[in-house]
Amino acid sequence: MSSATPVWAENITKRFGKAHAVRGVSLSVPQGSIYGVLGPNGAGKTTTLRMLLGIIDPDSGTRSLLGYDVPRLASDRVGYLPEERGLYPNMKTVEAIAFMGALRGLGWAEGRTRGQALMESAGLGHATGKKIKHLSKGMAQLVQLLGSIVHKPELIVLDEPFSGLDPVNQEHLEHVIRGERDRGATILFSTHVMGHAERLCDRLSIIAGGLVRFEGTVDEARARLPMQAHYVPNMQSDAIGALLPEDATRVGDGWRFIVPEGGVERMLVALIKAKHGVAGLTMQRPSLHDAFVEIVGKANIGDVVAEQEQAL
Amino acid sequence: MSHFLRQCAVVARRDFLAVVATPTFLLFLLAPLIMIIIAITGGSGATQAAQSTVDAARIAVIAAPQDAFDIKAADDHLRAVNGSDFLPKLEIIPTHGKDETLAAALFGARKTDYLAVMFGDLKKPVIRHEESSVRSAGLLAEIAEQVVRSRAAGTPITQSMSHPVLQPIKAARAGVGGQRTTAYFAVFGIFFLTLLLAGQSVGMLAEEKSNKVIEILAAALPLEAVFLGKLIGMFGVALLFVTFWSVMIGAALFFTDAGGTIMAMLSPAVGMGPFLILCGLYFTMSYMLLGAVFLGVGGQAATIRDIQMLSLPITILQVAMYGIASKGVAQPESTLARFAEIFPFSSAYAMAGHAANDPALWPHALALIWQALWVAATIFFAARLFRIGVLKSGGGLRAAFGLKAKTD
Numbered sequence: 249m250s251s252a253t254p255v256w257a258e259n260i261t262k263r264f265g266k267a268h269a270v271r272g273v274s275l276s277v278p279q280g281s282i283y284g285v286l287g288p289n290g291a292g293k294t295t296t297l298r299m300l301l302g303i304i305d306p307d308s309g310t311r312s313l314l315g316y317d318v319p320r321l322a323s324d325r326v327g328y329l330p331e332e333r334g335l336y337p338n339m340k341t342v343e344a345i346a347f348m349g350a351l352r353g354l355g356w357a358e359g360r361t362r363g364q365a366l367m368e369s370a371g372l373g374h375a376t377g378k379k380i381k382h383l384s385k386g387m388a389q390l391v392q393l394l395g396s397i398v399h400k401p402e403l404i405v406l407d408e409p410f411s412g413l414d415p416v417n418q419e420h421l422e423h424v425i426r427g428e429r430d431r432g433a434t435i436l437f438s439t440h441v442m443g444h445a446e447r448l449c450d451r452l453s454i455i456a457g458g459l460v461r462f463e464g465t466v467d468e469a470r471a472r473l474p475m476q477a478h479y480v481p482n483m484q485s486d487a488i489g490a491l492l493p494e495d496a497t498r499v500g501d502g503w504r505f506i507v508p509e510g511g512v513e514r515m516l517v518a519l520i521k522a523k524h525g526v527a528g529l530t531m532q533r534p535s536l537h538d539a540f541v542e543i544v545g546k547a548n549i550g551d552v553v554a555e556q557e558q559a560l
Numbered sequence: 561m562s563h564f565l566r567q568c569a570v571v572a573r574r575d576f577l578a579v580v581a582t583p584t585f586l587l588f589l590l591a592p593l594i595m596i597i598i599a600i601t602g603g604s605g606a607t608q609a610a611q612s613t614v615d616a617a618r619i620a621v622i623a624a625p626q627d628a629f630d631i632k633a634a635d636d637h638l639r640a641v642n643g644s645d646f647l648p649k650l651e652i653i654p655t656h657g658k659d660e661t662l663a664a665a666l667f668g669a670r671k672t673d674y675l676a677v678m679f680g681d682l683k684k685p686v687i688r689h690e691e692s693s694v695r696s697a698g699l700l701a702e703i704a705e706q707v708v709r710s711r712a713a714g715t716p717i718t719q720s721m722s723h724p725v726l727q728p729i730k731a732a733r734a735g736v737g738g739q740r741t742t743a744y745f746a747v748f749g750i751f752f753l754t755l756l757l758a759g760q761s762v763g764m765l766a767e768e769k770s771n772k773v774i775e776i777l778a779a780a781l782p783l784e785a786v787f788l789g790k791l792i793g794m795f796g797v798a799l800l801f802v803t804f805w806s807v808m809i810g811a812a813l814f815f816t817d818a819g820g821t822i823m824a825m826l827s828p829a830v831g832m833g834p835f836l837i838l839c840g841l842y843f844t845m846s847y848m849l850l851g852a853v854f855l856g857v858g859g860q861a862a863t864i865r866d867i868q869m870l871s872l873p874i875t876i877l878q879v880a881m882y883g884i885a886s887k888g889v890a891q892p893e894s895t896l897a898r899f900a901e902i903f904p905f906s907s908a909y910a911m912a913g914h915a916a917n918d919p920a921l922w923p924h925a926l927a928l929i930w931q932a933l934w935v936a937a938t939i940f941f942a943a944r945l946f947r948i949g950v951l952k953s954g955g956g957l958r959a960a961f962g963l964k965a966k967t968d
Contacts, residue, residue, distance in 0.1 A: 264952055303778050304951055320782060328779045334772030338578065350570045351780035 252279040253312075254403045254434045255300055260309030261458075262295050269295040271458035272309070277436055277451075282429050284445040284452035285438040288544055292458040293438040294331050297407050300436075301328060314403060324353035327401035331408045331438075333392050337381035341367060341391050344380055348395030359398055366394040370420065386417050393421065397428060404428055406437035410444050422448060442537040456544045466536055473534035473542055475507040482525025491518050507531060567781045571789025575764070576796040585797075589804060617648035618672050619696045621703070622659045622679035628652045633717040634706040638699065641720070647699055648675055655679070663688050676700055682708050738827030743889035743916035745826065746839055747909045751882040754846040754908075755875065757798040761851040762858035762871045764790050769859075769950070778951060783943035787859075791851045791939070798847060829919040838915045838924055845931040846908035850878060852935060856942025860949050881906035889913030901927065904934040 255277035262270040270292040277283040287293045299306045302319030313319035313326065335344050345366065346359030354362075367376050370390055380388055389412055397404060406425075410418050425435055425448060439445055445452055446466055454462040454469070462469055480502035481488055488503065489496060492515065496505035508515070516526060579585055621631050635650045651672075656662065659679035666674040667688070676689035676696040682704045689697035710717045768774040777786045813819035828835035853874055861867040885906045888897035892914070900910035901923075911927040 301779050303775070304947070323780050326779075328776070330772070330775040330779070332772040332775060334768075334774070334776055336574070336578065336767075336773060337771060338582075347570070347574060348776065348780075351567070351777065353566070 253277065254279050254314050255283075255312070255436055257296075257300060257311040258309055260296070260299055260306040260311055262292075262299060262304070262306055268458050270299070270306070273453075273455065273458070273460050274309075275453050275460060275463065277434060279434055280429065280432060281450040282425060282435040282437070282448050284449035285436065285455060286440065286442070286445055286452055286540060287438070287455035288440055291455045291544075293440075293455055294407055296455065297405055297436070297438060301326065301405060322403075324399070325402045327352070327396035327399065327404040327433075329393050329396045329404075329406045329409055331411075333389055333412075335380045335388055335392055335395075338379055340377060340379055341372070341383070342376050344391060345395040345398050348392075349398040352399040352401065354399040362398050363394065366398060367391075370394060370424070386413050389413060390417060390420070393424065397424075397433075400431070401433060403434045403436065406435065408439055409437055410439060410441055418444070442535065442540055446536040454540060454543050461543045461546070462539075469536055469539040469543070470534050472539050476532045476534065477505055477507050477512060478528070478530045478532065479503045479505070479519075479526070480528035481519065482527045483523065485524060487522070488519070488524050491515065491522060491524070502528065564782070564785055567785040568789035568792060571777070571781070571786055572793035572796065575790050575793030579794070579797045580800065589801060592805060613673075614646075614648070616671070616673050618651045618674050619648050619693075619700055620651045620653055620663075620666055620674050620677045621700065622653045622655050622662055622677065623682075624655055627682065627707070628654075630707045630710070630717055631703055634703045634710075635699075637718045638702050638706060647696055648673075650703075660686075678704065735827065738825060739829055739916050740890065742826040742828045742835070743892075743913035744886065746828075746835075746842075746912035746916055747882065747885045747889055750839065750843050750846050750909050750912050751878070751885070753798075753802060753843060754850055755878055757794075757801065758847045758850040758854060759871060759875070760797075760854075761791060761794050762854040762867050763864070764794060764855055765859040765946075766861075766864070766867065774950075778947075783947055784939055787852065787855055787939045787943050787946075790855060791848055794851060795844070795847055802843075828916040830915045830921060831919075834921065835915050839912050841924075841928055842908040842912040842931075845928065845935065848935045849904065849908070849931065849938060850874070852938040852942055856938065856945060859942060859946045877905065882909060885909035885913060889917060892917040902930075904931065907931050907934075 253276050255275070257276075258274050259272045260270060260274075261268070261272050273292065273296050275283075275285075275296075285293050285296065295304070298304050300311055300313060300319065302313065302323075310317070311319065314322035316322045319326075336347075339347065342360050342363040345363030346354075346356050349359035349362065350356055364376055367373055372387060372390060375383060375387060375391075380391065383391065393406075393409065396406075404425075409421055409425075413421060422444065425437070429435055435448075437448075449466055451463070451465055452469065453460050462472070478499070479492070484501070489498075492503055493505045493508055496503045512529070512531075516529070519526065623631055631652055632650070639647070653662070653666075663677040663679050663686075666672075666677050667690075675693035676687055676699075678685045678687045678700040680686045685701070685704045687697045687700050689700075706717060710719070765774070768777060777783075781789075810819070813822065823832075826832070830838065854871060857870045857874065858867050861870055881900075881903075884896065884900045884903075886909075888894065888900035888906075888910050891897055897910065897914075900906040901914055907927055908931055911924060914927075915924060
């Protein structure tokens with residue numbers, strides 16, 4: 249394992265009773281990157297993160313966190329926002345942030361000072377004296393996020409950080425994540441909302457059925473699907489279909505089809521010669537959402553079982 | 561190690577402040593005051609009821625008018641000499657010839673309770689009394705004896721033939737009896753305080769489980785540090801409680817001078833200073849051990865009802881431990897006493913009693929180390945069970961005992 253790999257796992261598995269939550273996840277998070285763990289509900293994302301952090305132990309496989317095989321030994325250098333948010337309702341906001349810092353080795357006084365500054369920079373300066381129970385859910389979630397970064401950790405693990413936030417706070421959270429990356433921290437977060445991953449991730453893993461189905465950059469994920477074109481002719485005619493690729497389908501006034509390997513130039517020349525003309529032509533790269541649906545859709549449970557048996 | 565202790569301190573500080581900085585804590589701290597007020601109010605009522613019973617009680621002599629003066633004088637004299645003031649007042653009733661009928665009528669009187677009635681010749685009097693009023697009957701017999709003896713000797717009723725000089729002294733030491741009393745006080749005191757205060761730890765993880773903070777704690781700290789920190793935090797609350805009431809009770813004893821009387825009853829073999837220190841240490845161990853058990857059990861419980869159901873067997877076990885330890889300190893050389901001193905859940909009580917009965921200090925060093933090991937083992941085991949059962953880390957009982965889990 250390289251020292252530039254803050255998080256590393258090799259074929260970790262976890263079973264709860266008879267249910268396989270994680271069937272063999274391997275991943276490697278480069279230092280200073282924003283790394284996304286994507287997957288549908290029940291894919292094993294949270295279990296994977298909990299194993300990486302040492303909250304629970306894997307049944308098999310190996311893992312390393314900031315160079316330690318025992319993740320807890322690195323806990324003072326890690327920040328963690330769990331999926332199920334948790335704060336003491338009677339604590340005041342700054343005290344809650346300082347408490348979370350103290351859990352990670354930061355002094356109380358320093359934690360309060362930093363907490364105050366973080367609250368103000370997050371636009372929550374008005375709530376510094378309030379108790380957690382008097383905050384909205386979104387505000388409490390932001391306070392918890394600030395608590396997870398108050399000790400300036402080298403690695404920040406965020407489990408579904410955007411859930412429950414309104415669009416403004418989601419935007420703010422993205423800003424915070426980029427800021428932490430710019431500070432030099434490595435960010436590992438899970439989500440099933442593709443928009444955030446598309447905007448933030450340097451690299452990502454897509455997990456489905458407890459297995460990693462894809463690992464790479466956002467562009468690499470999108471590249472798994474061919475580019476699509478949307479063509480609108482000047483003159484409508486049923487004969488147009490014969491000049492387009494076989495998968496072309498009528499969509500309103502135009503046609504949608506996958507761009508052929510050789511490009512669209514030859515096809516356009518043929519359409520113009522046949523007097524159909526080109527009123528519009530848009531080429532669209534597939535989104536991460538499309539890639540995700542395609543990757544996850546293939547991973548039905550039958551495949552999973554077969555792959556697992558093969559692995560054994 | 562210092563890292564681990566720092567982690568414990570963070571949790572302990574949070575828990576201590578979370579309890580102490582609430583209005584509920586004031587209620588908790590002053591709860592015994594409510595008990596004392598109720599006890600005083602109830603006690604006062606009981607005293608009044610008892611006094612009215614005493615006021616209504618009488619002993620009576622049915623006598624001729626010429627005997628009445630001597631009988632009254634003898635009664636005053638005997639009460640003064642024997643300290644029989646607590647017995648019912650004497651009433652002298654003039655005889656009308658049918659003494660037996662009158663005596664029977666007196667026992668049926670509505671407004672006065674006659675406990676004993678004497679009639680007939682003073683040389684051979686008849687004394688009727690209620691079965692439970694033997695002492696009252698005895699006083700009447702002595703009155704008759706005193707009158708007859710004085711008349712025979714020709715001396716005044718109130719003249720004593722012997723003139724003793726009473727010299728009350730305070731015992732220099734309480735002796736073996738004092739040691740046993742001290743041992744019993746120590747066992748009961750530690751048991752009572754532990755059961756009263758350690759039981760609170762049973763619900764300490766419920767808050768973290770309900771508001772999901774446990775995930776934050778489990779990710780940042782070893783669960784052993786979370787458990788020990790919580791115990792230390794709650795022990796701080798218990799210490800505050802004990803200190804507050806020790807000062808209050810100490811002050812009350814000092815100002816009422818009852819402290820001297822109580823201290824005279826107590827005679828620990830190791831000396832009062834070391835004894836108090838040892839009692840403090842044993843209370844600490846007892847609290848931490850029972851608290852760890854309660855915490856471990858409470859951590860597994862999913863609902864408040866589960867907590868209540870699970871804590872009852874532990875309480876019953878502790879009462880049994882108290883019984884064994886009490887029996888042991890009454891028979892310090894017995895096998896039962898040795899068992900109580902060694903068995904981890906009764907050791908703290910029994911060794912506090914041991915300190916009262918035996919001057920040797922070295923067994924206490926061994927006992928404290930032994931008990932500390934059990935506290936550590938209990939916390940370790942409770943944390944492992946929590947990891948397996950609540951955090952679902954898996955590994956089964958092998959992991960709970962710190963062994964490597966089987967994998968397939």
